[in-house]
Amino acid sequence: MDWQAFFLTLRLAGLTTAILLVVAIPLAAWIVLGRSRWLAGLEALAALPLVLPPTVLGFFLLVLLGPRTGFGRLLIGVIGHPLAFSFSGLVVGSVIYSLPFAVQPLVAGFASVDPVLVDAARLLGARPARLVRTILVPLARRSLLAAAVLSFLHTVGEFGVVLMLGGDIPGATRTLSIVLYNQVENFDYSAAGRTAALLLGLSVLALVAIYSTSSRGRRA
Numbered sequence: 001m002d003w004q005a006f007f008l009t010l011r012l013a014g015l016t017t018a019i020l021l022v023v024a025i026p027l028a029a030w031i032v033l034g035r036s037r038w039l040a041g042l043e044a045l046a047a048l049p050l051v052l053p054p055t056v057l058g059f060f061l062l063v064l065l066g067p068r069t070g071f072g073r074l075l076i077g078v079i080g081h082p083l084a085f086s087f088s089g090l091v092v093g094s095v096i097y098s099l100p101f102a103v104q105p106l107v108a109g110f111a112s113v114d115p116v117l118v119d120a121a122r123l124l125g126a127r128p129a130r131l132v133r134t135i136l137v138p139l140a141r142r143s144l145l146a147a148a149v150l151s152f153l154h155t156v157g158e159f160g161v162v163l164m165l166g167g168d169i170p171g172a173t174r175t176l177s178i179v180l181y182n183q184v185e186n187f188d189y190s191a192a193g194r195t196a197a198l199l200l201g202l203s204v205l206a207l208v209a210i211y212s213t214s215s216r217g218r219r220a
Contacts, residue, residue: 001194002179009175012087013155016094020102020151021144023095028106029132033118043107050100058164061093065165085167093165094155101150109143110136149206156202
């Protein structure tokens with residue numbers, strides 16, 4: 001087992017999940033509560049990584065964050081190095097690639113909140129930020145858990161974006177999915193089996209946590 005890649009994968013998934021929740025909660029609330037005609041386009045843009053091949057997304061990000069574009073050169077001037085083929089670049093790519101897995105459960109959860117409660121809070125003068133903090137998030141906490149777990153697992157298992165944007169740099173961009181690919185490519189099926197079993201176990205345990213929480217909530 002490549003434990004360096006294991007801990008790097010957990011670090012990437014944890015950081016990506018934290019950033020996604022900060023971004024996805026207000027974005028989902030805006031989609032549900034907003035009244036702009038542009039919201040459908042915003043929701044479609046947030047869902048785009050679901051249908052876009054990961055290698056395509058990884059390629060676009062590789063070009064955008066590299067020295068070939070004005071934006072990429074600006075970033076290099078600010079941070080001193082390109083984001084491509086770095087852990088920071090993997091975080092950026094993972095946040096974009098896993099965005100739908102955070103936004104969509106939250107949109108479903110916020111939309112299921114009784115609109116009477118939302119309207120009452122608005123009549124009492126609750127501003128959008130307080131409405132989200134005191135009404136939507138507490139009543140949709142299972143959706144929040146689902147968004148966190150799905151974002152984490154999707155980041156743990158991502159391959160195409162990681163390969164295109166990060167490559168295979170030990171200790172910097174080599175994740176478990178890259179390790180598994182290398183093991184299979186080298187015909188080391190016993191090691192590949194252990195890596196695959198670890199990824200499978202993480203996924204099953206996390207999904208059981210989601211569904212057991214949902215079952216307890218329905219019984220309550």
